[in-house]
Amino acid sequence: MALFRAEAVVLRTKDLGEADRIVTLLTATEGKLRAVARGARRQRNRLASGTQLFTRADFLLSRGKGLHTVSQCQVLEAFRPLREDLDRLARGSYCLELLDLATEEQDPAPILYPLLLGTLHVLADGPADEWDIALRFFELHLLQAAGFGPGWDVCGHCGGDLPGDSFAFDPAAGGLLCGSCRVASGGLRISLGAVQTARHLLRADLRRARSTRMGAAVAMELERSLRTYITYILERRLRSLDFLDSLRGAENDREVTYNGISGED
Numbered sequence: 001m002a003l004f005r006a007e008a009v010v011l012r013t014k015d016l017g018e019a020d021r022i023v024t025l026l027t028a029t030e031g032k033l034r035a036v037a038r039g040a041r042r043q044r045n046r047l048a049s050g051t052q053l054f055t056r057a058d059f060l061l062s063r064g065k066g067l068h069t070v071s072q073c074q075v076l077e078a079f080r081p082l083r084e085d086l087d088r089l090a091r092g093s094y095c096l097e098l099l100d101l102a103t104e105e106q107d108p109a110p111i112l113y114p115l116l117l118g119t120l121h122v123l124a125d126g127p128a129d130e131w132d133i134a135l136r137f138f139e140l141h142l143l144q145a146a147g148f149g150p151g152w153d154v155c156g157h158c159g160g161d162l163p164g165d166s167f168a169f170d171p172a173a174g175g176l177l178c179g180s181c182r183v184a185s186g187g188l189r190i191s192l193g194a195v196q197t198a199r200h201l202l203r204a205d206l207r208r209a210r211s212t213r214m215g216a217a218v219a220m221e222l223e224r225s226l227r228t229y230i231t232y233i234l235e236r237r238l239r240s241l242d243f244l245d246s247l248r249g250a251e252n253d254r255e256v257t258y259n260g261i262s263g264e265d
């Protein structure tokens with residue numbers, strides 16, 4: 001059996017049989033893959049700790065058709081705060097679910113691994129006022145790396161310039177609409193401040209993004225626009241959002257109905 005080594009983060013786990021666990025891993029070099037960890041749900045099993053959600057580990061895998069097998073794993077980082085603090089957990093879970101849904105297996109996209117790790121570090125160790133900006137940074141860069149856009153520089157419908165400071169955001173057009181396309185096809189209103197923040201985050205690295213301050217209105221607008229976009233692109237609402245919204249007391253309606261996709265299951 002061909003063995004290979006891969007550093008990876010555990011994106012998803014699923015119980016199999018009595019004591020086994022199937023893990024979905026984002027590897028540093030081979031993209032996303034799935035592997036079975038035999039006996040990993042038994043206490044004291046040598047694969048138990050390395051195959052838990054969020055864990056970053058060095059894996060030794062034996063190659064299979066579609067499903068690999070975990071032969072050994074050594075924990076590099078447990079991301080304990082993400083498991084022990086509900087607010088951090090909810091946001092971290094959202095990152096894992098979004099990345100899992102937006103990527104295909106064995107499609108190496110080298111940017112995704114450092115993007116995920118950097119974001120998880122902010123969520124695990126950073127102060128609460130950096131979490132939202134880190135999530136928006138993660139969404140924007142993940143969507144771009146996965147080839148989903150959205151575009152922020154020209155009209156998504158006609159390709160024309162975007163003069164002025166009155167924009168609409170239209171998921172079906174793949175981004176912003178210019179004034180005339182907006183009159184013709186609608187879209188969701190989005191402010192210049194939110195558009196500029198999105199452009200800034202796409203140009204920035206995470207270190208610079210973390211120091212970006214968003215006003216409450218811009219923060220909510222950008223979150224709502226991206227959430228509506230992601231729901232539209234993936235044709236589903238992410239389960240982890242229910243958890244996140246319930247923790248926040250569903251203080252706001254952060255999503256609007258768009259073309260009949262309201263985000264409800």
Ligand SMILES: [Zn+2]
Nearest residue numbers: 155158178181
């Ligand atoms: Zn246009």
